[in-house]
Amino acid sequence: MSQGTSKYLIAAVLLLILPMAMQAQDEERGAKRVRAIRESNPVNQKFLPTKMGVDTLSFLDRLAVRTNTVDWLLLIPNIGMEFDVKPVTWNRWTVGFNVRGNWQTSHTYTHGIVYNLFEARLEGRQYWRARRIGRRQLPKHKYFWDKAISIRRTKVKHPVFTWFRGLYAGYGTYSFLFGSEGHQGTAIVGGISYGFVYPMFAFPNGNSLDLEFGVWGGMAYVKDATYRHDRESDCYPIIEQKDWKLNPFPVISDIRLGLVYRLSDKYSVLSKYRYRRDVDAAYDAHLTALAQARQHRRDSIKNYMHDYLMISGHFWHVYDSIAGLDKARRTLSEHDLKMPTEEEEVSEKKRLKEEQRMRKEQMRQARRDAEASKPQKPKKEKKPKKEKKGKEADS
Numbered sequence: 001m002s003q004g005t006s007k008y009l010i011a012a013v014l015l016l017i018l019p020m021a022m023q024a025q026d027e028e029r030g031a032k033r034v035r036a037i038r039e040s041n042p043v044n045q046k047f048l049p050t051k052m053g054v055d056t057l058s059f060l061d062r063l064a065v066r067t068n069t070v071d072w073l074l075l076i077p078n079i080g081m082e083f084d085v086k087p088v089t090w091n092r093w094t095v096g097f098n099v100r101g102n103w104q105t106s107h108t109y110t111h112g113i114v115y116n117l118f119e120a121r122l123e124g125r126q127y128w129r130a131r132r133i134g135r136r137q138l139p140k141h142k143y144f145w146d147k148a149i150s151i152r153r154t155k156v157k158h159p160v161f162t163w164f165r166g167l168y169a170g171y172g173t174y175s176f177l178f179g180s181e182g183h184q185g186t187a188i189v190g191g192i193s194y195g196f197v198y199p200m201f202a203f204p205n206g207n208s209l210d211l212e213f214g215v216w217g218g219m220a221y222v223k224d225a226t227y228r229h230d231r232e233s234d235c236y237p238i239i240e241q242k243d244w245k246l247n248p249f250p251v252i253s254d255i256r257l258g259l260v261y262r263l264s265d266k267y268s269v270l271s272k273y274r275y276r277r278d279v280d281a282a283y284d285a286h287l288t289a290l291a292q293a294r295q296h297r298r299d300s301i302k303n304y305m306h307d308y309l310m311i312s313g314h315f316w317h318v319y320d321s322i323a324g325l326d327k328a329r330r331t332l333s334e335h336d337l338k339m340p341t342e343e344e345e346v347s348e349k350k351r352l353k354e355e356q357r358m359r360k361e362q363m364r365q366a367r368r369d370a371e372a373s374k375p376q377k378p379k380k381e382k383k384p385k386k387e388k389k390g391k392e393a394d395s
Contacts, residue, residue, distance in 0.1 A: 057087040057272075061264040066212060068100070068258040076102045076117060082125075082260070084272070092273045096123045103173070112229050114182055114236075119172030121254075123193060125164045127273035130157075162197045162269050168216060170253065181228050181239065189253045191218010197260060199269050206265030216254035220247040 062084035071078045078100030085093040101118035168191060175184035195214020202208040226240040262268065 055089045061267050062087060064260050064262045066258055066260040068256045070255055070257050071100050076100050089272055090274050092127045094125045114175050114177035116175040119170050121168055121170035123166055123168035125166035127162050127164045129162055160199060160270060162273055164195055166193045168193055177229060181226055183224055183226055185222055185224035188221040189218060197269055202268060208262045208268040210260040210269050212256060212258045212260050214256045217250055217252045220251050222247055
């Protein structure tokens with residue numbers, strides 16, 4: 001084969017082998033990646049967990065960071081944090097703190113449009129999930145207001161939704177000017193909140209991201225002032241100053257379509273805020289199953305002991321002395337039911353042989369002692385023999 005032909009043959013072989021090796025390497029990488037995602041992503045964001053028992057939450061498990069995308073669209077930066085009150089999975093109460101603000105940006109001239117806002121808000125929430133009427137003896141609604149505030153439903157349409165309701169109080173300052181006149185002042189707001197949290201997905205490190213929607217509404221206590229924009233003097237003179245006043249009409253202070261990032265690496269929103277009675281019922285069922293298994297094991301040992309003692313008591317005469325000694329000295333226990341090892345079997349055989357030898361030796365000794373203790377009969381004295389008559393005649 002010429003040198004040129006061998007070069008072409010080697011090149012053809014390499015062209016056939018290299019794609020196969022690269023494909024195998026890509027498949028191996030893909031399998032490792034899928035395996036890594038499955039192992040590092042234990043949270044299923046679409047199904048309610050069925051884990052039994054009460055888990056204790058760490059500090060990060062109880063912490064969540066949230067923000068409102070509606071405020072960002074309105075050019076108001078905002079950030080908030082939420083913390084669970086109790087460190088357990090059945091806790092359904094949280095406290096949160098939110099801050100948002102777009103306040104007095106610096107300019108070299110006075111604008112004809114003013115858009116300043118700052119607010120700090122403290123909130124307490126209660127989370128819950130809808131429960132179907134007729135399950136676990138949940139009663140039906142009696143009044144329309146009971147249906148409005150109750151967590152019971154005739155049909156649970158969204159089982160993965162985690163609803164919330166709460167109370168909030170906030171303090172803020174504002175200054176708005178979009179026309180000829182503007183308003184600025186201070187407001188103290190308070191009221192109720194209502195909404196739901198929907199689980200979106202979990203990150204490879206276990207943290208999860210949720211979608212939050214809610215409405216905040218209540219009363220406002222306001223101190224307001226009216227001003228205008230004076231272009232000539234480049235200032236905002238106040239036209240009218242008002243004292244503190246309670247707004248007679250309810251106001252909607254916030255509409256939230258936000259994101260919630262949970263720092264827990266094990267517990268999503270579906271794993272938390274569960275009902276205590278559900279967790280306890282599952283935990284009790286688990287403990288009952290363990291107790292029944294232990295009782296079944298004890299009953300099996302007890303029945304075995306009963307049968308063993310009954311056979312030993314009624315048919316002991318068919319056994320040898322080893323079985324009788326075992327009946328008198330040993331008590332069957334759970335440890336005795338285990339299969340002995342080879343070394344234990346050898347040592348047990350040696351022990352039994354030694355006991356049997358000692359028992360036979362004792363029986364021989366007892367037999368010799370019994371024979372030695374028997375009284376011996378006295379020997380009869382022999383009578384002297386009579387001499388023959390012939391001898392008497394000779395004499």
